[in-house]
Amino acid sequence: MLSLLLDQYNYAVVIILMMTGLYVVFASRNLIKKLVGLSIFQTSVFLLYITIGKVSGGQPPIVESHGSDHANSETLLFASIGEVDSVAQSSSEVLYSNPLPHVLILTAIVVGVATLAIGLSLVVRVREVYGTIEEDKIEEYDRIYYKEILERQ
Amino acid sequence: MHDPHVILKVISKFLVPFIALFAFYVQFHGDFGPGGGFQAGVILAAAVILYALIFGLDAAKKAFPPSWVRVGMSLGVLLYGGTGVLTWILGGDFLSYGVLAHDPAHGQHYGIIAVELGILCSVTNVMIAIFYAFGSRQPEVDEDNW
Amino acid sequence: MMLASYATAPTIILDLALMAILIIVAFSIVRMRSLFAIVMLQGVYSLVSAAWFVSLDAVDVAFTEAAVGAGVSTVLMLAAMLLANRKSDPVPISKQIAPLLVVIFAGLAMFYAIGDMPAYGDVNSPANTGVGMDYIDRTTKEIHIPNVVTAVLASYRGYDTFGEAVVIFSAGLGVLLLLGLNGNAGRWTASPSGQNIYPPMAPSANSRLSVSSDNSKSVTSSAVKEPSSSTTRKSKRKRFKDKGNN
Numbered sequence: 001m002l003s004l005l006l007d008q009y010n011y012a013v014v015i016i017l018m019m020t021g022l023y024v025v026f027a028s029r030n031l032i033k034k035l036v037g038l039s040i041f042q043t044s045v046f047l048l049y050i051t052i053g054k055v056s057g058g059q060p061p062i063v064e065s066h067g068s069d070h071a072n073s074e075t076l077l078f079a080s081i082g083e084v085d086s087v088a089q090s091s092s093e094v095l096y097s098n099p100l101p102h103v104l105i106l107t108a109i110v111v112g113v114a115t116l117a118i119g120l121s122l123v124v125r126v127r128e129v130y131g132t133i134e135e136d137k138i139e140e141y142d143r144i145y146y147k148e149i150l151e152r153q
Numbered sequence: 154m155h156d157p158h159v160i161l162k163v164i165s166k167f168l169v170p171f172i173a174l175f176a177f178y179v180q181f182h183g184d185f186g187p188g189g190g191f192q193a194g195v196i197l198a199a200a201v202i203l204y205a206l207i208f209g210l211d212a213a214k215k216a217f218p219p220s221w222v223r224v225g226m227s228l229g230v231l232l233y234g235g236t237g238v239l240t241w242i243l244g245g246d247f248l249s250y251g252v253l254a255h256d257p258a259h260g261q262h263y264g265i266i267a268v269e270l271g272i273l274c275s276v277t278n279v280m281i282a283i284f285y286a287f288g289s290r291q292p293e294v295d296e297d298n299w
Numbered sequence: 300m301m302l303a304s305y306a307t308a309p310t311i312i313l314d315l316a317l318m319a320i321l322i323i324v325a326f327s328i329v330r331m332r333s334l335f336a337i338v339m340l341q342g343v344y345s346l347v348s349a350a351w352f353v354s355l356d357a358v359d360v361a362f363t364e365a366a367v368g369a370g371v372s373t374v375l376m377l378a379a380m381l382l383a384n385r386k387s388d389p390v391p392i393s394k395q396i397a398p399l400l401v402v403i404f405a406g407l408a409m410f411y412a413i414g415d416m417p418a419y420g421d422v423n424s425p426a427n428t429g430v431g432m433d434y435i436d437r438t439t440k441e442i443h444i445p446n447v448v449t450a451v452l453a454s455y456r457g458y459d460t461f462g463e464a465v466v467i468f469s470a471g472l473g474v475l476l477l478l479g480l481n482g483n484a485g486r487w488t489a490s491p492s493g494q495n496i497y498p499p500m501a502p503s504a505n506s507r508l509s510v511s512s513d514n515s516k517s518v519t520s521s522a523v524k525e526p527s528s529s530t531t532r533k534s535k536r537k538r539f540k541d542k543g544n545n
Contacts, residue, residue: 019403258443
């Protein structure tokens with residue numbers, strides 16, 4: 001329990017945020033609020049990935065190299081933004097955070113907004129046909145619709 | 154003729170070119186600092202969206218016609234894929250940019266620039282297309298809900 | 300707790316503050332009913348998480364999240380909200396219990412699993428010793444550009460990014476198919492020789508399509524507005540039932 005508070009609090013926070021988003025998706029009956037919940041859930045997943053890739057005392061993965069000799073990573077001098085961490089100084093090697101989650105999440109964000117746009121346009125079309133975006137009313141109208149079809153048969 | 158939004162209009166007219174310029178900075182400085190095609194595309198789209206929000210959708214459609222949008226969003230993907238096909242033709246694998254120049258590192262540079270341009274084109278035009286689609290839809294909200 | 304964490308104590312305070320803001324914003328989204336407030340709070344949530352991304356060294360991600368999450372997606376949500384509704388109906392308590400139970404159960408299961416996760420900021424965690432760190436060394440040797448994220452995005456994982464570009468393209472295509480670039484898809488309109496053809500079956504669609512934003516001047520507002528909202532609602536229901544009778 002102590003380790004959870006000291007070492008792994010990031011996961012606790014991310015799980016709380018994720019479950020909040022999931023609750024909004026489940027519990028709210030309004031389609032736009034559902035999409036907002038979905039986007040909270042999505043952002044929390046992004047946070048989960050990025051916190052996993054974080055290295056304590058690390059720098060953003062932008063390798064600053066001097067001169068034309070880029071080839072040797074050991075000779076890299078540190079000249080970036082931010083303060084130099086004591087760990088980095090002592091080992092004379094700059095620590096970088098893991099760039100791989102950044103790449104995955106970077107593309108996921110843009111794809112996320114594109115799919116959000118699809119969802120929103122579906123909501124707009126639902127609103128135009130049903131006149132409402134509340135799920136309960138949509139279900140009620142559907143019930144009327146299918147009842148009429150069954151009666152005609 | 155009294156225009157209630159004169160400050161907004163003047164300021165945003167001043168801002169829009171700088172937002173677009175910043176987008177291109179983000180695009181072409183993306184190799185050296187934070188940035189790249191995705192971010193630049195969204196920022197460039199945001200410039201058009203700001204223009205549309207302030208001056209109206211019709212003015213924005215005159216500045217950035219929907220026909221460009223339709224062509225641009227496919228052109229971006231084609232540019233990306235075309236880079237891959239070009240590396241095929243030059244004898245490499247799909248999207249292995251080393252064959253684009255004599256020095257493989259330079260080839261990587263050219264390839265990354267071409268690919269990022271494709272992403273810029275595609276993302277910008279898709280975002281603008283989505284905004285145009287939502288913006289020009291006539292609202293059906295009832296009067297008492299407003 | 301790791302030694303390095305003490306050295307970055309101010310960052311921890313910043314992190315905790317940002318986490319607290321995120322949780323408060325998320326909880327208030329749960330309780331709100333005004334869609335406008337919800338959408339704006341979603342933008343706030345994106346912006347605060349972008350601030351946390353900067354603190355987590357993910358500058359590229361923060362950039363994207365600030366531009367996309369707080370900018371474009373908020374604008375899109377506002378546009379969709381204008382086309383849909385302003386308020387959400389209250390949900391009865393009886394319908395909130397089951398989701399709450401599911402969420403609590405799932406959350407507890409995930410809390411139980413936290414013990415197996417590596418510590419926050421651990422250099423030697425499996426995620427941070429694998430291919431990700433290898434990319435940093437290889438980028439300086441093979442590609443010679445400082446930003447490792449761009450190198451991985453465009454070169455090492457170029458296939459992935461190609462897939463993402465295609466996904467974005469198809470998402471844009473989907474929106475255009477659903478709504479139309481000029482906002483008139485699905486409204487049963489066609490203008491073969493400069494004049495509109497409305498099928499007689501959809502009276503309310505006809506009346507509502509007063510101004511089409513097509514850049515051709517031929518589209519004219521042909522319709523009278525419905526006198527009051529209640530008749531609009533009725534005619535919409537009628538249209539709905541008419542379709543059911545076909």
